[in-house]
Amino acid sequence: MAPGEPLLEVRDLVKHFPLTRGVLFRKQIGAVKAVDGVSIDLRKGETLGVVGESGCGKSTLARLLVGLERPTSGRIHYRGEDITALSGRALTSVRRNIQMVFQDPYTSLNPRMTVGDIVGEPYEIHPEAAPKADRRRRVQELLEVVGLNPEFVNRYPHQFSGGQRQRIGIARGLALRPEIIVADEPVSALDVSVQAQVVNLLEQLQDEFDLSYVFIAHDLSVVRHISDRIAVMYLGRIAETGTDEQIYDHPTHPYTQALLSAVPVPDPEARAHRDRILLSGDVPSPADPPSGCPFRTRCWKARQRCAEVVPPLDVPPEFRESTGPAHHASACHFAEERHVVPSE
Template identity: 60%
Template sequence: MTGIAMTDAGADRPLLEIKGLHMHFPISEGILMRRQVGEVKAVDGVDFSLRRGETLGLVGESGCGKTTTGRCILQLERPTSGAILYDGVDINTLSRSERLALRRRIQVIFQDPYSSLNPRMKVGDIVGEPIHVHGLAPDAARRRARVRELLQVCGLNPGFADRYPHEMSGGQRQRVGIARALALEPEFIVCDEAVSALDVSIQAQVINLLEDLRERFGLTYLFIAHDLSVVRHLCQRVAVMYLGRIVELADCDELFDNPLHPYTRALLAAVPVPDPVIEAGRNFQPVLGEVPSPINPPGGCVFHPRCPKAVESCRRMRPALRELRPGHWVACSEVS
């Protein structure tokens, strides 16, 4: 199995650039005469980039917009505004045939291995379907050989090609999902909570598999997660989201060792310590209040209603994402 060749022209530029991404879902009411009465601001101005061969972790609480960002990149949702540049080309402007060609280069590993696989199809057909659709192996015998190779690469017995998903464990199903994502030899994979539905022992195996595949095939990952321990093990950089916006972005070790944004500090402080003695002696103070509704987010800094460092200007002005240290970006006017 070989990855897609990288051109010299694109070697130095980011593989993916997100600029001013917004995804607002309309809220309508009425039966005969539908009218829009509001909108859910799921993603409200997101900027980041991915270098070739790296893994970027996208973390935050449930409902912060992580998965919606991934779906926009995959073109499963059409963004309200903003640019998604893949290898220098805005994919929002592509024609249908051009988007189909792009599918070979961008794939996804879904969160739930129980619902992401068709229960009426055998594993061999599930993994082989994208190969058949894109015409990579028109011959059935070559397609079966390719499927068996992919299953073996993902740590499964090639004989599993004749099984149905219900005959496999959760970890085995997720490996099938990974094999399906690799079938088209992509260069970029969106991992949407790819291990959160698995047991902890199985999580470690799948994480190690993803890392091995990244090194072997030169893959680039956007790793969407809420488990910070998994992110620290797998990712080179981490972006923290809150209410549809990125509040901090830095190299993994830098962010975990020196968090600057008050929300990032609260998020890391909430991680329990395995040692019960240390955990009992910790002076942990949870963030007060509830996450505001994305239907009516607060003005200025979206975190200011819960922030212990908020001042009057935080209520009026939305802080820009600033590079306070080399490679360390923070959206907070009170941090320097």
Template identity: 55%
Template sequence: MTTAATPPPLLSVRDLKVHFPVRRGLLQRQVGTVRAVDGVSFDVERGATLGLVGESGCGKSTTGRGILRLVPPTSGSVKIDGREILTLDPGALRKARREMQMIFQDPYASLNPRMTVHDLIAEPLSTHGLVSSRDEALREVARLMELVGLSPSYMRRYPHEFSGGQRQRIGIARALALKPKLVIADEPVSALDVSIQAQIVNLLASLQRELSLTYVFVAHDLAVVRHLSSEIAVMYLGRIVERARPDELFRSPQHPYTQALLSAIPIPDPDVERTRRRLPLVGEVPSPLNPPSGCHFHTRCPYTMDRCSAEAPPLEERRPGHWAACHLTELPTAPTHP
């Protein structure tokens, strides 16, 4: 229960589901349902970062898009600053979007190639009536470009004249134009060179401190989100299977899937890397069109038992602030990451 001393989280997600009907034939009859997100719940405190990680196809990007209603959620609740988002009419949703923005994964595809940098960044300002003149728009675009480390002298250039890292900075400036409280970063560094990834992560961290931003940082790489996140949630086939603070998660993973992900992260020490024990995953991720019964992970889990295929484990608090969805109360010792 929230008191005056403990303000509510900025973002509160409860039992969010995003299902897509699969239709075939001339009559487009529904033949199944893709359960892309299947009952996700979490809170993100003001000024904090939730890292949402997992393999491709686990539903993490769809979760972010469902929060912003860029894809229509099937059911659940999403509250930003205590305000329910999923029931807003289109007009109210348009106003609410000033408080929540997204940084997209691909800086090559997310920027209109026919628009200059000035027009790309100024568009949301004019759409929402935040600037009253061309001169005011010029000043605000220049301020935003400087904020993300770009020279305002570049504002008349087009996206193709910039590198991938510079284009992502333009996307970040555009997302910040409306001064949002919440930013969903959908794998913002996965399309960039490794040498540029750290620059963008450091930029997002400094902007968070400067502007008191709250992030949901979507990634498939645990190592990328470790230093930026206040908490990490691991997703598998539409569900959160583990959630904890980064140091706790890396030191003592409580779900076999998290153990496997951590064991796949390379360690920059040849002696340690050569002798460490791996926990390889067998087989492919099952289809969300026909997910396994019970625990979705049981078809690939090295510790599976009869109960796993019959009963889905609830996400339970194993220790303070550390949640896991696994029927085993104690996992065998497994490789972790320093």
């Protein structure tokens, strides 16, 4: 990997799930466009937050990144190598370096397996990662790293709380010492106090294991706390991307502004000065997205051009000469800065 080159580079990634009709003779009548042309970069030691409404394609993107789904088109480059073209042992080798923490700590753990077997299972798939005689000790070390008692190796998942189960999932993700962890809404099923503990644990492990994260969530406050850069998704596309300051304090895309206006504000004085944005209509179906800009059917700025031309994800022309925080990529023909929530 050349100096300055992204560790993970995604270009024009597309995943369409076919819609079929018929029993004996199945015929494709359409497709669900879950991911529809996503381009993102992840640098070494960085956390990229991906945020958006339910159904916008975040989880499908996560599964594509770790190879659980095959893309319809597009490319995923890991350390400069196109991993979408790999299969067999070559793909298995890459998967060792890109691991996943799943959303639901209840269903992502096999209830018939002990914690020791769950965390040690990656060693069965990748036996070169740890000698067989050394695996129990490795598993106990991992449990201790994530804040669990090493003696819990013989317990079963039902004997743990939700937060403890997610720690087990994190330990399993760390077993092979990956470079990248894709965390698919890892705290959405947990209580608020437990969410903070798990997020703090992830930050601690990032420093300790030199990890890079793709952190997916719909809670904007959690994403801001942990992320270096943020990508906002809507209907399978990236609407806006930038640093946490650029996205939260200087949003230029109408969808990002609407999302931020819906975030609960604990300070009554700040809440009174919040610029509340109420969107009209429902989220379009990914099986039949709007032409042009996917957000145009709910956008108060929509014009005829929005229906005819897909806006590119780029720095808007009016901000290209600027060096301020509004200088970041936004997929909107009429992007403009709007302060939705008073700055802290």
